[in-house]
Amino acid sequence: MLFTGLLLAGCGGGGPVDVQTADAVPLRLDRDDPGKLLGSVLGAYLGPDGGDPVEAGLLSGDGDALVLHPQRLPEAARAALADANGDGAIDWEELAAMLEATYVDARDLPPTLDALRQQADYRAGEPEWFTVEVDGVMTAARRRIHVPLAALREAMRAFADGGTLDYPAGTWIVGEHAVDGDVVETTVKHRRPDGYWDFAVYGPDGALAPATQTEPRSLRVPTQCTGCHLGQRLFEPEKSFPAEAGDGPFGPRAIYVPDAWRSREATALFDEHRRRDDGVLGLYATLYAGRLLADREAGTLGDDDRRLLEALGL
Ligand code: HEC
Secondary structure, rough: HHHHHHHHHHHOOOOOOOOOOOOOOOEOOOOHHHHHHHHHHHHHOOOOOOOOOOOOOHHHHOOOEEEEOOOHHHHHHHHHHOOOOOOOOHHHHHHHHHHHHHHHHHHOOEEEHHHHHHHHHHHHOOOEEEEEEEOOOOOOOEEEEEEEEEHHHHHHHHHHHHHOOOOOOEEEEEEEEEEEEEEEEEEEEEEEOOOOOEEEEEEOEEEEEEEEOOOOOOOOHHHHHHHOOOOOOOOOOOOOOOOOOOOOOOOOOOOOHHHHHHHHHHHHHHHHHHHHHOOOOOHHHHHHHHHHHHHHHHHOHHHHHHHHHHHHOO
């Protein structure tokens, strides 16, 4: 029996593969939408702007028959990749180990929050930044999310023109995690020109970190970020908006905005959390449009904002 088993394994898998020298290695990821996942995580190794791993010759095949070409990976990434279980293919655990060891260095992100603020001064607040507070699914800490208003308005105009909320390349979205009023960690998304977002976490010391630390569970970069951010699952409190959401297992689920901003029309128009155009999960266009509608009601809307609402048909 054992002998037959070994023979079969030998025929099917071809034995362990040496990723350091092989030209082609089968990928067996057993993940939803592997093309999108690989576009995001392998695109990260194609230079500052990212890129298409198929066009770059790093990936070939499709569907269940994806093949990685490890010689096209940067040296440091290839060195961290191995067919650890010797089954002749790279599975998700093996790829994840390589990503968790090398992604942050490969992305050339600002090494500290001070350096990040020189590129994106998210604490400047209005009028450059639109800020909302959320108790959501990522952490038990309160999240304060900062979205650059020029980029948000550009995405809303793109929606008015072409029906999708596309953010410009280079957009930073920053989520600060506050416990008892202190920022204990910061999570970041940065829009690459290739259409995907980079993910980053800054720890309590303000330096890039491999994972979040707040309760209820640590989230590793980028492997756990992509799990939710590239998936289709709906989360509270975004799912119930504009209605209030019930509590989650580790506290409230809520978006802290004035009731006047909770517009049914804007929520229905963008259908923002479910559609997640451009891979963005929060309700920034919905909330901002809700605020403009409240301003219109109050008679305080400026001309630019009036035109934006008109273009959106709100
Ligand atoms: C359990 C699912 C889940 C995981 C895992 C997750 N996120 Fe999120 N993320 C969300 C949801 C839902 C939102 C929108 C609501 C919010 O901000 O809480 C969001 C919002 C964000 C935002 C604001 C931009 C946006 O898309 O709305 C950033 C930045 C962000 N996440 C970064 C990260 C990073 C970095 C990681 C990995 C360390 C990560 N996320 C892991 C679900 C998740």
